[in-house]
Amino acid sequence: MHRLRAYLRYLRDCLIASDPALERLRSSLRAVLTAGACAGAFLLLTRLLGQEYKLSLAGIVVPMIAAAALPDAGRRQQQVTMAWVPVVASAVLVLGSLVAADPWLSGICFLLVIFAAFEVRRFGPRATGLGTIAYQSFFYALLLKVPPSKAQWHPLFVFGGCAIAFVIRFWLVPEHPGRMLRSELRAWRARIAVLLHGLGRASRKRIDAQLAALNRQSLGLEARIADFAVHPDDSQAAVLRAQVLHAELAAETVAAAARAAGSTAQHPDTARLPDALRWRLRRAREVLAALPPADGHLPAMRDERKPQEDTPRPNGTTRRALQACAAALGAMLAGRALAPDHWFWAVFASFIVFTRAATVGQTLSGAWRQVLATMAGVAVGIAVAELAHGHRGLELSLLFVFIAAGYYAFHGMQNTYTVLLSAMLAMLYELMGMNSPGLLLLRLEETAVGAASAILAARLVFPTHTRDESGSRSAALLRAAGELLRATWLEAQPDGQPDGRHAAMRELDRKLQALRQALGPVTGTAYPGSKENRRQHLARLARIAYCVRHCCFLAIQNAPSSSLLREAAGELAARLDAVAALLDPPAAPQAPGDTLPALALPAVAERDAIPLQLAVRWLGETDQALRAIREELAAPGKP
Structure with missing residues (x-):
């Protein structure tokens, strides 16, 4: 029981x-x-x-x-x-x-x-x-x-x-923003519970996906507090934001310990762990034991969003509008040749693909997933329509069931929504007395035509390549990592002012999420193209973000004192900026022999304090990943 x-x-x-x-x-x-x-x-x-x-x-x-x-x-x-x-x-x-x-x-x-x-x-x-x-x-x-x-x-x-x-x-x-904050906090706690529950059985890829989802939800909590809290910088809001950040880092630590121990998170074999990881695990357990309750007292929230200064506007709207029109024109012509009375389904498919994609690779990924989801939806729609044929009450009930399920999946589960949309149409066609199997199969054909037109338009009309998008977002991440190192190790925090290190850490998280969003469509399992180089590139940048975040958090909490360590952090920040300049498009190809020497780090003995050992190790791992990216830029076929 x-x-x-x-x-x-x-x-x-x-x-x-x-x-x-x-x-x-x-x-x-x-x-x-x-x-x-x-x-x-x-x-x-x-x-x-x-x-x-x-x-x-x-x-x-x-x-x-x-x-x-x-x-x-x-x-x-x-x-x-x-x-x-x-x-x-x-x-x-x-x-x-x-x-x-x-x-x-x-x-x-x-x-x-x-x-x-x-x-x-x-x-x-x-x-x-x-x-x-x-x-x-x-x-x-x-x-x-x-x-x-x-x-x-x-x-x-x-x-x-x-x-x-x-x-x-x-x-x-x-x-109401207050209810939304409580709901998001409950989902965030549940995400941590799911992560910890599955550490002993989940694959490394699955754990990484769970940690990325946890980071995304933590940023959502951060944004809601910043936008809707009556006083975003008061003590209660600041404590909640700090608790969320500490718990997220603690969950990453437990995941690292579980991987090292080869056991579950609840009962890790701590005897097999290095001293530094056992020390981190003890602190992580203390943090997770004090998670902020979802039903506790939360910061006061306003109904209106806090006014945003210098709200960023989307870039390239005219370019994308012209691409979408070119795709729609091709879909319209091909759709008319296929079915003169239902050509607009092809245009619908091309529009949907472009609403979710900004580069050639993302368009290819979105078009392929759109076709697969529509194929699954057509199969479900035909099967359900045959089952409910002639039963008006059942058809009407199923229509509302699919509406409910479809709009549950509307935000963030677009493939599922596409499947359910086809099932909704099947029920609607049945209620209208139309031949749903033939129409649904025609919709699949028109979707394939629209998806193909979207791919051609993305490649031929003012194309934006994924490598350029990846380079620009990678450069932004490396610069954010450098800023965090400087804010933590080299800049004094003025008394009575908000701690800029928390903001710098969350800015790094946002840059990592933006990179994952850009590369996610072209690194997923369903992407019908080469993906290994991009996966490796993303993994290296994610490792840099991990090491810099944990190193700086350790410095904030324990302040390991070493002038050599501060010098190494400053040198590493400069290296991050230098490689970022090489990633920004258009970046010139690098000579194969033009590599970075290893970063000079202070020697650490076993008798030194664990925080100092960890800081040196994380700075070294960051430099190692950065040098690998530098060599990657000199190799042909860079991501």
Whole structure:
């Protein structure tokens, strides 16, 4: 019974740790309630008006998407965006219905909408969300094929549906920063529990993935406190941020000890560990035993996001808009040749690929995963449609089940969402009396055409290569590591001022997450190209970040005093900046013989204090990984 309870707790932690699960459930609930309320209200309204129920479908889909996917962070900003959604969606739906009968005019208008959807991203999250709503609205205008004489009904249903979604989104299932912080803290604790539970059985790759996910969630907590806390720098917020950082580093230490001992985290064979690692493990256990409780007293949070100074704007929006238009044009022409009445599915696929990719390699990865996910979704959709055929109640129930599951996966689980989207369409086609197996297979073919067009556009139209993106993000990481070394070892911290070392450490974490995000699509198992060099490059930079973080944290906590150690840290920071300059694109190729000599480190004897031994070892490992990257730059085929 004890093992059963422990296993059930583990399954619960896995579910919660996948992301803030409560927010996923809220998103799913909003979508289902919006779809159900709009469907019921419009069924009565269409009967009273004597109109076809098909006219109201856009008024169900658009609010459902908007209710679950508002991109703004603050409640007030979300309300303003939600108020603009029916205005934009109604205008585009009417336009789409009026031009749908003309194949070339509808194609030209679709290309213009796609260009605008990408171009407006330079104006921030609100414009990004409204651009996506405009694209989705035009797509559904072509899909639903409402006659031009009935196009005037679109605003009535869209405004009504958005009013229902507004009530559900902000009154029935609201979102408050304080609840979000508690939810994220609960997910963060669950992530640590899952990591520790599986250390004895998981592979090294799996453990590294869990640690990367833990780091991502820790940065999410950090950002929420910085953006929404009433006083982000007060003692309570500072203590929580410090606890999160200390626990994250402690979890990495326990993982290192478990690997070295070859045993579980709960009962490691400490006798087999080196003295320095046993010392670190004892301290890590103390930190993990004092994890901040998810139900404890948290910092006071405001409803609005803290105003951001010099908010960065996305780069290359016009380039990506032109790429997306080129991909859409190719998809439109090929899609028309394949199926003149359903060519917009190919354009839909090309647009989806470009919304998630910025480089040639990322586009190839996204296109391949889009095709695989659609293939799986078509198989599920056909099977479920055959099972539920003729049972209207079952078909309607399954439609809402797929809506709930799909919008649960909407954030961060795009492949799963694509599978469930095909299942949703299968149920929708069944309810509309259409031939779902043939249409779903056609959708798969159109998706493959759109994905191929996206790959060609990424390669031929103002291409951005993954090696350039990787080089720029790698350089940023190395510079952040150098800044952290200087802030820790060479710069005095003024009294009464916030400790800049914590901010420098989190900046390094953000640069590592950005690099993982850039290289993740082209290093994953499903990527259909060469990936080993990039994996090795990412592993070296992740090791540099690990060693610098732990070395600097050790210096902050224990302050091992050595003038030679400070000199070595300063020299290493300069080397990090020098290699970063070589990584920034466009970087000139290096001569094979142009290598870095080993860093001069102070000699350490066994009688020296453990913190000093660890600091010297981590600085040496950082220098070793940095020299390997320097040699990698001189070799052909650099990542």
